[in-house]
Amino acid sequence: MEKTLPIICSDEWLRPAEGEINYRYHRYLQRLNDIEHNVGSLFDYANAHLYYGFHYDSYAKGWWFRDWLPAAWEVYLFGDFNDWERFQYPLQRDQWGSWSVFISDEQTGGRLAHGSLVKMHVRGADGQYLDRIPAYIRRAVQDEVTKDFVGQVWHPAEKFDWSDDHFDLASIESLLIYEAHVGMAQEKEGVGTYKEFEEVVLPRVKKLGYNAIQLMAVAEHPYYGSFGYHVSSFFAPSSRFGTPEELKSLIKTAHSMGIAVIMDVVHSHYVKNTCEGINRLDGTDDLYSPIIGEHPHWGSKLFNYGKQEVQHFLLSNVKYWLDEFHFDGYRFDGVSSMIYHHHGYSDFTSREAFFNDTVNRDAILYLTLANKLVKEVKPSAVTIAEDVSGMPGMAVSIADGGIGFDYRLAMAVPDFWIKYLKDVPDEEWNIWEMWNILSNRLPNVKTIAYCESHDQALVGDKTIAFRLMDKEMYFAMERDSKNLAIDRGIALHKMIRLLTITLGGDAYLNFMGNEFGHPEWIDFPREGNHWSYKHAQRQWSLAEADYLRYIDLDRFDAAMVHLTRNYHVLKSGYGYNLLNDNDNKVMVFEQAGLVYVFNWHGEASIPDYRMPVPMAGKYKIILNTDDAKFGGFGRVDKDSEFFSFTETSPEGHQYHFIKIYCVSRSAIVLQYCD
Template sequence: MHTQVSLSAIGRLLDGTHEDPASLLGPHPISYRGESATAVRTLLPEAQAAWIVDTVSGTKRPMRRIHPQGFFEAICDGPVDTYLSPDSTGDSKSVTMNAHQTSSRYRIEMINQHGETSNMQDPYATPSILTDFDRYLIGEGKHHKLYERLGAQIRTVDGKKGVNFAVWAPNARTVQVVGDFNGWDGRAHAARGSDSGIWEIFIPTAKVGDKYKFRLLNEHGQWVDKTDPMGFAAELPPLTASIITDLTKHTWNDSDWMTKREQWNPMHEPMNVYEVHLGSWQTGPGRTHGWLDYRDLAKRLVEYCKRMRFTHIELMPINEHPFTGSWGYQAVGYFAPTSRHGSPEDFMYFVDHMHQHGIGVIVDWVPAHFPKDQHGLARFDGSALYEHADVRQGEHPDWGTLIFNYGRNEVRNFLVANALFWLDKYHIDGLRVDAVASMLYLDYSREDGEWVPNQYGGRENLEAMEFLREFNVAVHEKFPGVVTAAEESTAFPGVSRPVYDGGLGFTYKWNMGWMNDSLRYMKNEPIHRSHHQNELTFSLIYAFTENFMLPLSHDEVVHGKGSLLSQMPGDMWQKFANLRLLYSYMWTHPGKKLLFQGGELGMWNEWNHDDGVDWMLLDFDTHRGIQQLVADLNRVVIENPALYQLDFSHDGFEWVDNQNAADSIIVYLRKGFEGEPPLLVCCNFTPVVRTGYRVGVPNSGHWKEIFNSDNEAYGGTNVLNAPGLDTIGVGHHMRPDSIEVTMSPLAVSVFRFEG
């Protein structure tokens, strides 16, 4: 029988421009001699011969070569249903619960040009991994496990593993999958399209470790190779292919941590966060460019964080990114940990190892923008798919990047599912969301006429606000104990208030106001600080309007700002004393704490991702003193509930003396739950020792000095109040009793009421 496929259709199939390859390939019903029959067709460019093999009887039927470039066809008896895999008709109601497994009615056997024989399941007779319910959820933007449907999913058909590929590209003319498994020739693996805009194909010859891309004929008639938006692993840059990965290989051993985390209340627990850039924290004879492996880094960081008493680490973005100099903030592989430090399984080990030693892992997450690299999300199918089409809303003027279209269901779905993916598959404990202010305001970094008002004429990005609420609700509902933190630099209200109360739903908000005011104040010579007292006290006016985290992050030590130590005024001694003073004031101020790597050493040079941390500074007593001070501050916080239980409540803080601008002194109380002893914090922002300084206290008895930043162990002058002070029976500062404190120079003294 002559084939019923036209030569022009075969030609379009062979050159990759056929609009619907699935209408030709696989099993199709035909009429033969008045009876129902089935034409099974396949494209095997490397085959010399091919057969249809009945999986039940084992009988073989030869396929005819219809075209010399490897287009084969066999006419088989019986209706098409006989030759389709179960549920491949598209009726998803009968799809089994495990859509990753199915069985076939036939397979294809081939002999290649080298005389080698192989068998495979027909990609075009395999049912979709997507059910109607999947498609409905994707269309609504509510498929929170999108990462278990799209991308490269390992799937078993007829008892043999292959890979199911699926990608959202609604405006592509055709989509092929190219990779190691087909010699990067996608003609035999053109995906099936659908009304939902998702292209899909099962490739039985693909396997774990193979590199691949999606090759799209976009709406402009151009062929372009794209990295899988859902790819779980990627090649080491500058190479850009995705890598088929099995995320089930790692055996987790952090069940104790995960169980405790569900009961953990981030409002009332200590949180001392160490911000880390994995590529520059420590370097050595690693994988390449001195980058250490995730497993090596895990062991080193665990030892260091336990010694320094940090409760959490925060990793600058670990998503795959093409440009190392972006520090990960211009991500392409949203679902792939960067291969610079190893494989996905290696990163799972990293998180697991941290958890087994009681250290939480927070990662920076960047839903605000993405780069324009051709292999990434930009103009993915030739259209503005992930980004907003209007340049006034779709391009970021500061960073030369593209802005997500938060008003599109599928885009919100991609981002929310991505956030949940890291919590689900990698057990991440928190997400710090970068550049939230740029998301919230339509006029961010734009002049008049360069932005589009919202439907009410305002400048708030209503779609971005709704996305952030949806993200926070999903995270907190599905993963109790996980925290979210917003880097938000404006006075936008309710960032860390619950969604049900009109807020955005974040656990914490970075207190950028405190950071800017404190650093500006500390840069003043002590003799001038009396004129700037309000920069110290202002933060307490709004300190409890949000759940604040106090950051001294990487942003404070880059782009010409210098290191924190170099920003301090005075001679050598004063610089170190001022830095100790700044840290001590920060650790006793209400709010959770975050410090960037190197800050605990008192580095002289600002951070450079190519140079890393100057660990050699620990050869000097002054720098070891700063490191010991940070470790002791972390310990003091952990051991004293007054410094963390009521971080976000007026009940946890009380001014004692905030009016003595002439002497640049402030004094305050920190308090915990009822029954916890209060702490008295005395701060002297001048190098003048003030003896007999009377301070009012709420309780009569002994006040033990539990910390003093002027201790000689830290490099100070050792002007102390040890072991402590007894009240003198004289009221002061509107309190019933008082103590007489020796105010150490450029230092903070902390006293605990002992009864």
Template sequence: MRLRGPQPTLLAADPAGSSRAGGHTVNAPDPRATAGLGDLDLHLIGEGRHEQLWRALGAHVRDGGTSFSVWAPNARSVSVIGDFNAWDGNAHALEQVDGAGVWSGFVPGVESGTTYKFQIHGADGIWRQKADPMAFHAELPPETASRVFTSTHVWQDDEWLAQRARRQPVNEPMATYEMHLASWKRHPDGTFWTYDELADPVTGLPGYLADLGFTHVELMPVMQHPFGGSWGYHVTSYFAPDSRFGDPDGFRRLVDALHQAGIGVILDWVPGHFATDEWALVRFDGTPLYEHPDPRKGWHPEWGSHIFDFGRNEVRNFLFANAVYWLEEFHADGLRVDGVASMLYLDYARNDGEWVPNKYGGHENLEAVQFLQELNATVYKRVPGITTIAEESTSWPGVTGATSGGGLGFGFKWNMGWMHDSLGYLKREPVHRAYHHGELTFALVYAFTENYVLPLSHDEVVHGKGSLLRKMPGDRWQQLANLRAYLAYMWAHPGKPLLFMGSEFAQDSEWAESRELDWWLLADPAHVGMQSMVRDLNARYREVPALWLQDNDPAGFAWIDANDAGHNVFSFIRKAPEGSGEPDLVCVTNFANSTHGFYRLGLPRAGRWAEVLNTDAESYGGSGVGNLGELVAQEAPALEARAPGGSPAYAILTLPPLATIWLRAPAAG
């Protein structure tokens, strides 16, 4: 480890409230007063229930200087070092505050922008220089110090927040664009766009996403991380936005601009494990403070990282306060919690003998369960209208169930089963799909057991998996047609659609974090057509409440024909609530590479049905086969067998090859 400045001598606290450094006595006022720490703060820290922990700990500019406070209960001594004292650990010793393991002090003259670390003499006798766990800002990697930071941003999103507080995300339209800030766009010299460049209402994210009609953007972790190749999932500073793109107020301006454009902001958040860098959280005070001391519970063998000690009150407090911080201080609209499955199971990625059963002999991590319930109960209480989303890939019951009933309390769960099954089906040549028809229909067996997000995320387009386009079989025209049909099928399916950046214009190569997307593809009409179709998908999606008002209710869905494997056709109804006056929507997908003419489709009502979307439209790059914008459904004759699926009406239509069509019901009456 590279230490800045001279090595300190051992500091010993004086009973009279002074400290001795190098033979000199430095008078120290009451550390609680200078740090702004009250008795209630210390009580809540000790109980592990300080919901705004960042206001009590860390670096805060006050009259004439900055107060510093840090939790290091087992340290022998703590000093603050920085540019202001030539990184001299003898200059500014902190005093231990009784009862909560907190060290505090005040340094005159220190202002916002100052670089600092904590010099800690650990319980193991080793001196360490540590970044502040509560730092609001961090140095640009590869430098590792923290920066004092005071926000001056004035928010302009009051109207957005007021509307958000009245919403219930499960019953709202939610089409999410997942993205990695560093590789969306770059300058010609390869440098990153800054937060302010990304916030530009015309050339940046707000204009782009509003034009395409996405309701939300999900940002892969923006918390400070030293290694860009981790994509942000190995965090070192949980309270600091990534300094590669600017300062924390730059990130506030980005969120503000997105809100003013009508775009919600979801942040990827990683409470399951943390980075191994020795200048960060690891053995912070000379003991395994944040990580579990038993490597069978404190080390992640798959990801090579440390696992938080979920059984420790102060550690759980650090994490759920961090969640509140991003929601309150940065106005985030939701948190997507990474790796929930790895938190729930003690034997995750472990062989027999490498894990410790819980007190009942099972493999469930009861302490992590308690943390997740505490997390969700806390954030939903404090910030109305937000949502939490679990990346959870197992059959754990009640992920989105209420905590009062033993559930984990999340707003949504990623539907990894739907993703695996549907991609498995789509990668097959159409001639073979009839034998795998159930891979698409199976998702409806469990579609309403949780509130689901349908994720086509970054994980599906890296590490040799190829882009979504390259997963599709056939020549280039067929690949594009398959992808268009698949996305329209997905948008109509129960669950909230999520699409990783680049797929909206059919990115050809798989994603790499080291370069920008292949924007040059938009010189090709076929890729412009894909982007145009996604724009129309989102527009129709917002316009048809049947697609989202009952998204988590089986009453909102019915198959027309789930069994037409011979034609590779799937047809279903998305139903509007009874009495709402809103029209139903029918989705029909032909995953065969041939046109089905004179196809008899059961429909719930006679009358003129509007074809509001056809992925085979020429404007999207398709062949232009369709139904001239509408079709007429007739009552099924009384003496004749009812229409397919037992429907009371039917229509004869043309199903284009490798295409999805959406049909909007005629007006009632």
């Protein structure tokens, strides 16, 4: 009799779906066995980038170039090395549809070299001749005049020196992630660079206490306004921000600071452009896509995860970034879109939604293989799933029958805060609902909590700060300004973050600038704003100006993050509820040996508020959102000490209490002092 998978044993709710879960697991084992039988290992299988693309043969003194174009009729390589003569260097096709050519240094007089600009000239299955960028190109650059992209041979004479990069993500206890976009991380109205990010932003991240950055828009994308989510060249870091070596330097410097670097990888779709990307590269619609291969909502092309050559391409891409650039893991974008044929646009209130014919089994197989590969290449690396559906097993180990992600994003948490801030008056905020939303996660599924990410910072949405304070931020953030909306906004901004980081999960994420309530949304250069970079930036100077109140939020975020690290809050599991007083909007709970007290009431500050504590003794304040240095009113003496008293129930049980001044719209963190 077949042994029941641990994922089923640990969750009886999944018992009716055991057959489908077993099928997925055995399908993975079969595919892995096929790979190992034919190649030797998954690790060796994921080496397409070491075969395709440009590779210099130092023995034969020349370049091999290869690409996979099974339906093409003719393929040529050309570029500035041969004065853009399209038909001089034809490629030869093998029986599997791979095309190749060897071009010696003697043939070109050494002109084909590092930095050469190149393209393929392809006569596709449709009979058309088109100039194309190779699928495995490692750098693509944009012509400043024509704005066209072209491939570039990238093979520096000196390899980047990683010899003193000894960082290991295993040294980080709990992830505190600073989500960032290199191009928009600068104060100037323009595109930021890898070097500027290394010099300006990394020290800021370090000072705030975050121990990981999550980089968006790494892989090349033709339209800047896609935020990096319409990828064209999957093996090329975006040239807008600098060279591949400058990206490596950024990562190496981050590692020297004890900061991990996670890549926001996009394997959920790819750009439709035929001039820059892989769409119709051999003249067919289904080279990398299924026959019906367009994403109905994103204006992009889908991947056919069941096609072995597509698995080969994507798995090699997974290995490439870890190996070549020393990334410490991935946040997989659009996982819900990948694993359902309806792309996540459905209702997920029943078990059947996860185990029916709308599920893309091929995508689940691919993601399971990808997670397996990540651990083989870099055992300490992490993978994060952006899955709104809550697919069972997403962040359960492969050995236990899951898909193998280390973390899933708690996407319901920002949705909850948006709903409250948009639709629920302060006096109707429900303490129990807050508690339940932030605690509603499976104990064996590691979750990344966040109040807001880049999604809320884009035009068309609003950050928490902007929802709270709106236009008042433009004229009432000076320290001597008196404004009730600003006072409320600053108070709730801190409380929402503190509650989320403390109760919401096993890791925490913040989008750059949101920690200090950045007042501007992100709007890309586009025709509608006259191609302006005015809103594609971060105004760090606001968080450094003593006369503005942004600095108060910045200081609080740093204090909150450092407290979370110092007291190991994120690894402490679920909070223990001591009191939820919905009438007074007061929440009291214990987490990591600390006592947290939140008063969400808009007006009621309660003297001598009697509240339970876990043990008898003295308590002192170690963090107070109402502290004047964090933009509060300083209504509670930071040096206050609270001594417990004991009461005995009729049943003889002893309970311990303290009395505090429980001030409105504030939170304090208390530490037990023996």
